[in-house]
Amino acid sequence: MNQFQTMTVTALKDYVATLDIQSYPNLIMDLKVDTRSAVKKIAESLEKKVLAQNNEIKRINNMKSIENTFYQKGIKNIGGIDEVGRGPLAGPVVTCVIILKPESQRLYVNDSKKVSKKNREILCQQLIEDALDFAIGQVENDMIDEINILNATKKAMTDSLDTLTVKPELLLIDALQIDTKITQKAIVHGDARSYAIAAASIIAKVYRDNLMQLYHEQYPEYGFDHNMGYGTAAHLEALREFGPTPIHRKSFIKNLGL
Template sequence: MILFQNMTVKAVKEHLSSLNIQAYPEIIPDLKADSRIAVQNMGVSLEKKVLAMESEVTRIAKMKALEATYYAAGIKKIGGIDEVGRGPLAGPVVTCVIILKPSSQRLYVNDSKKLSRKMRETLCEQLLEDAIDYAIGLVDNETIDEINILNATKKAMTDSLTKLTEQPELLLIDALQINTKIPQKSIIHGDAISYAIAAASIVAKVYRDNLMQIYHEEYPEYGFDHHMGYGTAAHIEAIRKYGPTPIHRKSFLRNLDY
């Protein structure tokens, strides 16, 4: 056991930085019992981290509860589907269908909008490592203008299904029903409730953000790398100043004065 009282505060801090969170519970009592306030505070800080981690583990288990019932019933290939980009003034709508290994249990998986860009990118890599199969669906702005955004979203979802090598036994979809013979369950706010749907939202978001970064390089004056095509004040001002680009959704600009 580390005798913290024989270590300087700096040494204690350096020692703690070398540990992983699994080691925290054993040393927290010693830290909090130390006579020095600075060391006691380190113990309190680690305790908060442990509690937050335990809460996150519980949240992920709750998100996986629905899928767990299907896994227990013998359904192993569950496809989570979600979309990104229904609201922007520019760019495509992108969907992802992902079939995860039942063992996948990555912490912090959530609705992609609730995550930082760095966290999304990290989780995207981890989730693709856990994937049995996945596919991206994309419908461009011109088709969105032709068939409307709802139908375009459904088309992107069904298109992604045709790209899969593995056939899902069940689809969990965020708030929509699509035209497929595969059994499906529509879940309102699914990206905050279902682990598989949240995973799909993360992969779709990272894919679309990377695509909008490419568009930014082509049309740098519009700031696509910041707002990803959504109708921010800066974006609307750019449209008024420069006019729409070939990737803008004309049907979404009808109420803009430009």
């Protein structure tokens, strides 16, 4: 008989809640020999969590395979670049370039759209801690109207590069080529395939979402705190009722019949 067989199910659940996942494998073996069905269910639950974490570790290792190929060639300062806000009717397009320490390996880094708001904010802080350097680029709606969203996105990227203190030896970019002398590699669906690009997408998303929260305080009728400037039905209705704000992209709304 092991120590857990003398514990009540409630006491066992409370004990498990104090442990980290690294402690689970040995515990699972002890719980599986318990005859109580409730305890066996706890063991099954812990097994699923261990399996999920192992799968996540494999996914992150796969995401880092692109960067690791270059690290092995002696290229250490790899800049990941991504954007958020190409599609909204209002607000700026925001980009981030980040140069991560080669050992950075945070679980759950992914395309920012696939990460919950809470986890994005946690990961944002962790990735900044892991960064050798990072910078934000931002192009406002008036400039987007003037030069179009694609060129505005590229401008935000090059602007962010210009403000870095640590200069990258290589850039990994999500499906774009930009005007820079730095060697660059465009990766289709890069925010789902490259750890560095995904990291950039998370930081850019958190930055822009926080900015749109501030705009919501100025223009509460438009719901910027939850639509982030995208053209939801409620946002379009607000445009019909109140007209555009100074942060709306005229080139985006002119064909909406508003």
